[in-house]
Amino acid sequence: MQKHEDFFHNVFEVVRLIPKGRATSYGAIAKYLGSARSSRMVGWAMNASHSQKQYVPAHRVVNRNGELTGKNHFPTPFIMEELLEKEGIKVLNDKIVNFNKFYWDPMKELEL
DNA sequence: TGGGTGACCATAG
DNA sequence: ACTATGGCCACCC
Numbered sequence: 001m002q003k004h005e006d007f008f009h010n011v012f013e014v015v016r017l018i019p020k021g022r023a024t025s026y027g028a029i030a031k032y033l034g035s036a037r038s039s040r041m042v043g044w045a046m047n048a049s050h051s052q053k054q055y056v057p058a059h060r061v062v063n064r065n066g067e068l069t070g071k072n073h074f075p076t077p078f079i080m081e082e083l084l085e086k087e088g089i090k091v092l093n094d095k096i097v098n099f100n101k102f103y104w105d106p107m108k109e110l111e112l
Numbered sequence: 113t114g115g116g117t118g119a120c121c122a123t124a125g
Numbered sequence: 126a127c128t129a130t131g132g133c134c135a136c137c138c
Contacts, residue, residue, distance in 0.1 A: 007135095026120055030133090038133035043119040063120065070119030 007037060011045040012052060014106055018060040021087040022104035023096060025064045032106040046070060059083040066099030 014029050026046075030039040042061070049056040059080040063069045071080040071094060081091045090097040 027122095030120080037135085039120040040118060041120090041134060044135065046119055058119085061119080064122090068119090073119055 007033070007041065008045045008048055011042055012049060012054065012056050014110075015046075015049070015056050015058065015061060016054065017106070017110070018057060018104055021089060021102065023060045023062055023066070023084070023089060023099070023102050024104045024106065025062060025066075027064055028105055028107065029061070032110070043070065047073060057083075060104075062096060062099075066096035066103075068094045068096070 010033050011029060014032060018024055026039040026042040029042045030037060046056075046058045046061060049058045058070065059074070061070070068080050068084075068091065071077050074080050081094070084091055084096065089102050096102060
């Protein structure tokens with residue numbers, strides 16, 4: 001009960017650090033947090049992000065291929081794409097164009 | 113106790 | 126580009 005809440009909190013914290021106009025992957029966050037827990041849990045955390053008081057830019061988290069696999073978990077399926085486009089990230093066929101150009105790796109950017 | 117399910121990932125073919 | 130596996134671990138029967 002309490003254990004996973006800590007994990008969730010850490011995930012939310014990292015996601016909040018993602019700059020506007022950038023994006024990262026579930027696996028990158030899991031790895032940054034120690035990889036003791038799988039990237040599936042990051043997705044699980046995103047599932048709970050809607051009930052957070054603080055704003056969590058979940059739309060900046062995609063899978064390793066830059067695909068918007070979480071779009072169906074937003075209020076409407078097109079919100080995620082809209083938010084990304086609004087930040088200057090182009091999306092085509094539910095996939096970020098030039099993902100590596102926008103990729104934000106917490107391991108490197110947060111330099112730990 | 114155990115099986116099924118994920119907003120995943122790496123690897124192999 | 127695709128499928129198939131195995132690993133991952135919290136959650137829900």
